[in-house]
Amino acid sequence: MSLNEEQKPLLEEDQIHQEFEALLEDYRNTNHRQKVELITKAFNFANAAHKGIKRRSGEPYIMHPLAVARIVVREIGLGSTSICSALLHDVVEDTDYTIEDIENLFGPKIAQIVDGLTKISGGVFAEKASEQAENFRKLLITMSEDIRVILIKISDRLHNMRTLGSMPPAKQYKIAGETQYIYAPLAHRLGLFRIKTELENLSFKYEHPETYQTIEQKLLADEVARNKFYEEFSKPINTKLTQMGYEFSLKARLKSVYSIWRKMSTRNIPFEEVYDLLALRIVFKPREGMNEKDQCWMLYSAITALYKPHPERIRDWVSTPKANGYEALHVTVMGPGGRWVEVQIRSERMNDIAEKGLAAHWKYKLGEADESELDKWLKTIKELLEHPEPNAIDFMDTFKLNLFASEIFVFTPKGEIKTIGQGATALDFAYMVHSDLGNHCIGAKVNHKLVPLTYKLNSGDQIEILTSKKQTPQLEWLDYVTTARAKAKLRAMFKKEEKALITEGQEKIEAQLAALKLAPDNEHMVRILNHYNITQRNELYLQAGKGLLNLGEINKILFRPKTQNVFTKYLKIPFVGSNENNKQGPTVPVDSKIDRKKPLKLTEENAGKIFRLAECCHPIPGDDVLGYVDDSETVIIHKRQCPVAAKLKSSFGERIISVDWATHKALSFEEVLEIKGIDKKGVLIEILKVVSEGYGVNISKMNIETNAGIFIGRFHIYVHDVEDINNLCKNISKIKEVNSVQRVQE
């Protein structure tokens, strides 16, 4: 055995203990309670558990948990529970120890966090999109249980990204992609701005190594000139702030390679035209007796006295912090040589929040009542998880919307500020305030002007939501909303509606069967399913509930004529509208009986002779209808959903016959369309144009009410059949201001 091999384990031990000492040093530098003993215990346990195992880089494995723990304490500012969990995060995953062992040694809290970390250790990416979505879901659930799980997971990922070079290329791509896709946005959303930038930059480095190198080299080539410029630019600011008596630090912030690349590709410009490579950050110690916000603006005045500000590039995150808690005042000024430079003004506290995000938030939080934006966000995650989407991919899409959105500020009519994702519509806003407001939203007033619910909000807009009790969520609203909250609420509503339709459809079909004196047993149901070419019962019920099936056919499919003579009894029927005009022509005599085994064809020639249309429900060709044979052997046609027909079906089932519409294009029927929308100039003309020009349909009467910028119009029109109505509705609803159009009964 050579001397070298003897020495190596000793060196490793030194290396490990050096790193552990550094961790303790980081910890002692924080304000946390001094639990060095517990941390030492966790370290010793993890060190023993991972003994002899090497990372791919050749380092002892324990160096990884140690590094993660250091990120946790130094870069995120978490305390002993998180440090211990970070030290132990790979123990259950990689060794024979169990969660129970951890719980026995370190208590339930640390065990719960380690358990969460173990559950999501597989990462988000998987072979199948569905698996990936499921993993992501798991991640969110774990996260909403204890936010520290995700903070440690992000630290774990950060260290893996920092050491990604020793991984084989295929793994590099996968890990880098996953980081870019999910961990960087999560870090951003949690306010870990510095970490997010580093994660993005490292991902980019491994995904596009050549581009990364090119930009890095250009940055290097520019370095000398850039430093000279920075000196020249910052000197007057330094002098001025010193004169003002401030304690402060100035830092040059160089744009990351990834952000430079993103700017180049989104703006389609070369490297040389990215003018804001450099930013200046001022972090100041606030003076006593004056609030930080005022002091930020004082510094702003001082700087803009030296350099001219760009009027459109002031970002005031001091008056209203970002949803992730970020506070600062950004201003872009013209520096020497006409070069624009961004100046970021932050107090020490603001800087802490910007660097450490959530953890710093907790530190500065004033009592429980102060619900930060981040807490609200975590609450929405919980809400989303409480109403899970049946389809995990939908869920991921919905959730991702929340991660990537950057925010704008809008105002309620009372002047209250709300934060909402960029690109949000008036409808999103309605759902953000309250789901009832969303469900009944018909439009909005933005800055006192009427707008449709699809209106895209701008920062600073004041929004008043207009509602109507009659309004219900429409399927196309899913296209109108961009926030996860609104999407989730809508999906939940539609699911509820679908359930109601399924029940309704089932009742319809069962009533139909009962009228035929048949049970909804398997044999009959299978025949019905086969007939409509549907495989699932629920799907059949749903379609029936929506009125898409001509249930009259059930008769045809299943009806076995009963031998009893229905003509022996003449019953008095309580309804039959008696429109005298329709009674012309001979009534069919009793002996020329209608063939009840076959559906009756409703032809134009037979109208008024063999059949008449019921007054109560006004069926027109194309409607789902049934026939009732009355005393005089005339068939009265009712809509299936007509309450009178339902009564007849249950009392005189044997007199119900199925009927089929023949094509009708000669007769016209008066129908009423109810149209609701935004009362904008010209909208009525648009509607009339569609009705009369497009379809040659006659309007006999119309009645329009307007209220608060919303109109409700009732149009009496003449149509041939349901197809006409459907086409008409479809085309009218294409008019931008029209919100809903439906056939109603007067």
Ligand code: MN
């Ligand atoms: Mn790890």
